[in-house]
Amino acid sequence: MTQPPKPAAPAAAGRGNMKAELSDHFKQYKHVWVFIEQERGVVHPVSFELLGEARKLADKLGVEVAGVVCGAPGEATKMAAAEAFCYGADVVYLCEDPVLEHYRNEPYTKAMTDIVNTYKPEILLLGATTLGRDLAGSVATTLATGLTADCTELAVDADKSLGATRPTFGGSLLCTIYTLNYRPQMATIRPRVMAMPPRVDKPIGRIIEHRLDMAEDNIITKVLAFLPDRDSNKSNLAYADVVVAGGMGLGSPENFQLVKRLASTIGAEYGCSRPVVQKGWLTADRQIGQTGKTIRPKLYICAGISGAIQHRVGVEGADMIVAINTDKNAPIFEIAHVGIVADALKVLPALTEAFRRRLSPHNRDKLAS
Amino acid sequence: MHIVVCIKQVPDSAQIRVHPVTNTIMRQGVPTIINPYDLFALEEALRLRDKFGGEVTVLTMGPPMAEDSLRRALTYGADRAVLLTDRFFAGSDTLATSFALATAIARISEVYGKPEIVFTGKQTIDGDTAQVGPGIAKRLDLLQLTYVSKIGKLDLDGGSIEVERRAEGGVQVLKTRLPVLITMLEGTNDMRRGSMKDALRAARAEVVKWGAKDAGIEDMTKCGLRGSPTVVKRVFAPGGRTDKAEFITFTDKTPIEFGDELVEAIFKRQPAVEDDLIKHAHEFAAY
Numbered sequence A: 001m002t003q004p005p006k007p008a009a010p011a012a013a014g015r016g017n018m019k020a021e022l023s024d025h026f027k028q029y030k031h032v033w034v035f036i037e038q039e040r041g042v043v044h045p046v047s048f049e050l051l052g053e054a055r056k057l058a059d060k061l062g063v064e065v066a067g068v069v070c071g072a073p074g075e076a077t078k079m080a081a082a083e084a085f086c087y088g089a090d091v092v093y094l095c096e097d098p099v100l101e102h103y104r105n106e107p108y109t110k111a112m113t114d115i116v117n118t119y120k121p122e123i124l125l126l127g128a129t130t131l132g133r134d135l136a137g138s139v140a141t142t143l144a145t146g147l148t149a150d151c152t153e154l155a156v157d158a159d160k161s162l163g164a165t166r167p168t169f170g171g172s173l174l175c176t177i178y179t180l181n182y183r184p185q186m187a188t189i190r191p192r193v194m195a196m197p198p199r200v201d202k203p204i205g206r207i208i209e210h211r212l213d214m215a216e217d218n219i220i221t222k223v224l225a226f227l228p229d230r231d232s233n234k235s236n237l238a239y240a241d242v243v244v245a246g247g248m249g250l251g252s253p254e255n256f257q258l259v260k261r262l263a264s265t266i267g268a269e270y271g272c273s274r275p276v277v278q279k280g281w282l283t284a285d286r287q288i289g290q291t292g293k294t295i296r297p298k299l300y301i302c303a304g305i306s307g308a309i310q311h312r313v314g315v316e317g318a319d320m321i322v323a324i325n326t327d328k329n330a331p332i333f334e335i336a337h338v339g340i341v342a343d344a345l346k347v348l349p350a351l352t353e354a355f356r357r358r359l360s361p362h363n364r365d366k367l368a369s
Numbered sequence B: 001m002h003i004v005v006c007i008k009q010v011p012d013s014a015q016i017r018v019h020p021v022t023n024t025i026m027r028q029g030v031p032t033i034i035n036p037y038d039l040f041a042l043e044e045a046l047r048l049r050d051k052f053g054g055e056v057t058v059l060t061m062g063p064p065m066a067e068d069s070l071r072r073a074l075t076y077g078a079d080r081a082v083l084l085t086d087r088f089f090a091g092s093d094t095l096a097t098s099f100a101l102a103t104a105i106a107r108i109s110e111v112y113g114k115p116e117i118v119f120t121g122k123q124t125i126d127g128d129t130a131q132v133g134p135g136i137a138k139r140l141d142l143l144q145l146t147y148v149s150k151i152g153k154l155d156l157d158g159g160s161i162e163v164e165r166r167a168e169g170g171v172q173v174l175k176t177r178l179p180v181l182i183t184m185l186e187g188t189n190d191m192r193r194g195s196m197k198d199a200l201r202a203a204r205a206e207v208v209k210w211g212a213k214d215a216g217i218e219d220m221t222k223c224g225l226r227g228s229p230t231v232v233k234r235v236f237a238p239g240g241r242t243d244k245a246e247f248i249t250f251t252d253k254t255p256i257e258f259g260d261e262l263v264e265a266i267f268k269r270q271p272a273v274e275d276d277l278i279k280h281a282h283e284f285a286a287y
């Protein structure tokens, strides 16, 4: 914005003294809500991740967790509501209407703002997906409240306000943002940033139905078609249990065979750093990091990746990180659990072979007997 | 037709450094660029103008030096540039920014004609919020088309537009009514180089400069810090992990010894991974 060219922190510190002063109207706003993103009968997993996070916030605040489910009348929408309870919702606000069959900004914005205005949540969380970001901006503007996008951490302060932390300046810094005097406090969170809570079988709980007064004739935008991505194009990076990735240190697109071979040997997804995509060695859906995918695998093996902050923020949720880099001072070793200072072109084949030996059913049977 | 393209001048974040002691952004000497995502919006606008005729107005809100980015946009072929600059805008969050830009676009409509399309980039590289476009759309009551990967049929007489929009798991084909706000997806086109004629014109062109009042903003409480419901309380550098990595040497053993040692180290720390991998190996062998 129109900031004079001076450091970010002092300016921010100047605003830091602001105190929450909620009007009586906003004091009525209670409970933590999650928008349950559901399309074509499938709930986006980020919604369940957010229910897990909402539970933590709600427990601190001593309030309830609610899911908001919108969709066409029918099984799929009801299933989404039922699932929300299994992932921790106490209440579900359900809005069923034929105009909500496919996501469109107009009817979804109206549904969400109406439900918020009627039932008044203090916190509203949405996944930072293409749908969630399209919707969140419209809803926040309509409600004239604050929205913090792409958060990586949420916390409740002593004064019960929501502190939403997000990367800024291309990830080189983090900042914690508050919506002090407006409600609801809105935030979007990218898939896989929050851990998936366990699913517990639960009966359908309290459902509050909301009627959307909107006729199809009054909705201007029409969906002409939906062209699903071809499966071969789809990488399942974000939700893979094991991920192998390569960076510029691999030197050439041909050397990515080593990464792919290791990945296929152990049934992993493969990915890369941003410059690899920019060079056209791999497609954009393989990019891991702040402007690519956030991953949370049990095991992350990366070779020839320096570990720049924009890459790190995408992989810090991994349970275990194995890094291969020729430079012992590479920043990736600051977050790695196991490090190998050596040439990736030699290490990758050795590791692939070792996994193959170890995992071959023949060898395992021998080991077991 | 008239198209307005909102652009932002941003620090080239590839060159941003954080001061190691004070954790502040060192902006001095960091070159500024047009937000790379906005170039896809600008190019798309120029293509539509070339095809259908009309004018492209570029608009930015920023400090006086943001004029550089506008001039750059003129060299690419934009017809007119408007700089929205006022100290009242300092510290704007997405809500206050979309208010100021939306008001300026309303003013542009009065002075230069109503736009059929307002373009923005998908997001900026410094803020990364992707919320200003939707905010402008809502305030101006424009139909909103985000993450557009392709512009299909545009019927100016009939007042309709068809686009392809990136959604989760596929592409939505949408048809809607003009005027619209479009946020353009990256990688959808290549920015032209701009002609010599445009470069000469850009050097001499006058950039329209508006303060808040000129843009028709009356309610200053909706601008800048005061108009921003969000408050940045803390800025800090990301911390590393405290425990150190275990290093496994490579050169002092055979590849087989090394491989076994590494696999062992992985499975020891992550027994669950071993189970997963064995399961996978068995399924694989079954084929």
Ligand SMILES: Cc1cc2nc3c(=O)[nH]c(=O)nc-3n(C[C@H](O)[C@H](O)[C@H](O)COP(=O)(O)OP(=O)(O)OC[C@H]3O[C@@H](n4cnc5c(N)ncnc54)[C@H](O)[C@@H]3O)c2cc1C
Pocket (backbone or CB within 6 Å): A169, A170, A246, A247, A248, A249, A250, A272, A273, A274, A275, A276, A287, A288, A289, A290, A291, A292, A293, A303, A304, A305, A306, A307, A308, A309, A310, A311, A314, A324, A325, A326, A327, A330, A342, A343, A344, A345, B013, B014, B125
């Ligand atoms: C706004 C912004 C967003 C960004 N978003 C992302 C993002 O989402 N994801 C991302 O990854 N990056 C992102 N980046 C880029 C990021 O800053 C780094 O430039 C990038 O991650 C570096 O990629 P790299 O590690 O592959 O390449 P380099 O930084 O070039 O590192 C190569 C590494 O390989 C090592 N090496 C060299 N030869 C070998 C060998 N034979 N064997 C083993 N190691 C070797 C080197 O020691 C070095 O550490 C972003 C940058 C910006 C400004």
